[in-house]
Amino acid sequence: MRPRELLAARRARIVFDTAGAFRRKTGRVVAVDDISLGLCENETLALVGESGSGKTTLGLGMLGLRSLSSGEVVWRDRALSSLDRDGWRTFRRDVQVVFQDPYGSLNPRHTVARILRRPLELLGAGARSEIRDAVADVLERVGLKPAHLYLDRHPHEFSGGQRQRIAIARALVLKPRILVADEPVSALDASIRAQILELLIALKVHLGLSMLFLSHDLGVVRLIADRVAVMYRSRIVEIGPVADIFTRPRHPYTRLLLAAAPTLRPDSIPEAVKAVIGTREGDHGEWPASGCSFAPRCPIRRQVCSKVPSLEPAGAAHEVACHAAGEDRN
Ligand SMILES: Nc1ncnc2c1ncn2[C@@H]1O[C@H](COP(=O)(O)OP(=O)(O)OP(=O)(O)O)[C@@H](O)[C@H]1O
Numbered sequence: 001m002r003p004r005e006l007l008a009a010r011r012a013r014i015v016f017d018t019a020g021a022f023r024r025k026t027g028r029v030v031a032v033d034d035i036s037l038g039l040c041e042n043e044t045l046a047l048v049g050e051s052g053s054g055k056t057t058l059g060l061g062m063l064g065l066r067s068l069s070s071g072e073v074v075w076r077d078r079a080l081s082s083l084d085r086d087g088w089r090t091f092r093r094d095v096q097v098v099f100q101d102p103y104g105s106l107n108p109r110h111t112v113a114r115i116l117r118r119p120l121e122l123l124g125a126g127a128r129s130e131i132r133d134a135v136a137d138v139l140e141r142v143g144l145k146p147a148h149l150y151l152d153r154h155p156h157e158f159s160g161g162q163r164q165r166i167a168i169a170r171a172l173v174l175k176p177r178i179l180v181a182d183e184p185v186s187a188l189d190a191s192i193r194a195q196i197l198e199l200l201i202a203l204k205v206h207l208g209l210s211m212l213f214l215s216h217d218l219g220v221v222r223l224i225a226d227r228v229a230v231m232y233r234s235r236i237v238e239i240g241p242v243a244d245i246f247t248r249p250r251h252p253y254t255r256l257l258l259a260a261a262p263t264l265r266p267d268s269i270p271e272a273v274k275a276v277i278g279t280r281e282g283d284h285g286e287w288p289a290s291g292c293s294f295a296p297r298c299p300i301r302r303q304v305c306s307k308v309p310s311l312e313p314a315g316a317a318h319e320v321a322c323h324a325a326g327e328d329r330n
């Protein structure tokens, strides 16, 4: 039986108008193109792709923070577009987010206690004593204990790793079931990164979370993900169980990525590989008007690639969008 999807994009498309001088509309960027993707109960689904591929835009769309140009986001079988006020309140409790930058995402003027109380107060959750207990509990869950040592301090009094723990605590204080984590460890040093990853893995197990984890970093993804979706220029080109993606990648782009570098940060990809996969953020000039968007760089493209490939099954729970995926090249 297919596991239950808690949060899903259905044929989601997000298009931005780009503005030139005097805010005149000059063009359009299709940041998310016809994506269907479901996050299942208790799983970590990683979305990987180079800078500008559309990960954050899709994540914001699934959080209801970015309008879709077409398609739908479905949460627990309900379309976000159909939610009433109460529905949105429940959604906001159930689905939380952690961003990359623990410096920018915490208000520097507020104490930790205030930062963590705020989501509970906004949703009118409980009496003062309950809120106090919930705040202390969540702080200890993220490893800042005993909580009373931290509650009255401000974000600037913490290290980057501690700040990210506070950001995670803020996301968890409402006891969500779904966490969207957008590059949550990429601003941290390697040793701190490992600690925060361990924390996220432990929290996921103990709290029964489902996590949509957006990342450049294939090493991190390999550690944390159950399933991996590879995004290339606004589309999912391959999706499957983490072991399959890393040991039997089927899409030429996934193969190149795995061969290229442990991380997809532009500064870590060798120049020779950049030339093949392309890494320039926002560079949409070379996209073909139709057909597979990877075709200009694909070493095995053929005539049929002038048609857009759709995701097709390529093994158990594994799907690939490539006309050549049926050819076994392993
Ligand atoms: N508000 C916006 N207005 C116009 N274009 C945008 C906007 N937000 C994103 N884009 C464009 O949409 C595309 C996808 O951007 P997005 O931030 O989702 O990529 P990303 O995969 O998260 O990249 P990164 O790894 O650098 O965070 C990019 O070309 C970006 O320039």
Ligand code: SF4
Pocket (backbone or CB within 6 Å): 251, 252, 253, 292, 293, 294, 295, 296, 298, 299, 300, 301, 302, 304, 305, 309, 321, 322, 323, 324, 325
């Ligand atoms: S569809 Fe064609 S161009 Fe696109 S990745 Fe597959 S072989 Fe390459």
Ligand SMILES: [Mg+2]
Pocket (backbone or CB within 6 Å): 055, 056, 057, 182
């Ligand atoms: Mg991003």
